[in-house]
Amino acid sequence: MGQVSASSSVVVAADPQRTLEAIGDYETIRPRILSSHYRDYKVVEGGKGAGTVVEWTLQATEKRSRNVRANVTVSDSILTERDANSSMVNTWTVTPDGAGSQVTLRTTWQGAGGVSGIFEGIFAPLGLKKIQAEVLANLARELA
Numbered sequence: 001m002g003q004v005s006a007s008s009s010v011v012v013a014a015d016p017q018r019t020l021e022a023i024g025d026y027e028t029i030r031p032r033i034l035s036s037h038y039r040d041y042k043v044v045e046g047g048k049g050a051g052t053v054v055e056w057t058l059q060a061t062e063k064r065s066r067n068v069r070a071n072v073t074v075s076d077s078i079l080t081e082r083d084a085n086s087s088m089v090n091t092w093t094v095t096p097d098g099a100g101s102q103v104t105l106r107t108t109w110q111g112a113g114g115v116s117g118i119f120e121g122i123f124a125p126l127g128l129k130k131i132q133a134e135v136l137a138n139l140a141r142e143l144a
Contacts, residue, residue: 006125007106008132014143016077016094019101022143023079023092024049024072033138037131039065050074054081060127103139105132 012019022029027047034041039057046052052072059065068088070081081090087110095102107128 003108003110004124005106005108006128006132007104008129008136009102009104010133010136010140011097011100011102012140012143013100015099016096016101019103019143020074020077020079020092020094021049022139023094023103024052024074026052026054026072029139029142030054033135033142035131035134035138037134044069046072049079058131060124060131103136105136107132 014022025048026043031041034056037059039059041056042054044053044055050073053069054072055067055069057065057067066083066088067085069084070090071084073080073082077094079092079094081092083089087108089108091104091106091108093104093106095104
């Protein structure tokens, strides 16, 4: 069982502080930037930044879905969502890029073992990168 990861980045037209605040706004902005792969999204506690707890179902493929209960922490320019139901961690990193910011979304988790783990390690990141790219494009539009 090895670690599996997928990472995508986008440049947005907002300074790092505004960008990090937007990413951490789980009440207003987050629901607007999620792709159709996210279902049953709800804020359980908080709603802005550190201490927030959110839940959603990620419908990665027609047959694969994952129920997520994410606990949010923020440290400097990094927002982290740790799933209480699995080993999955989303890390949003914001860095200055000219007049705007670069946002990198990295998702990691402990993959399955054996042959199924090999296929998961190859194909899951490809599908997840497409989902990440859609969410990041929506974020860029939101901050334009």
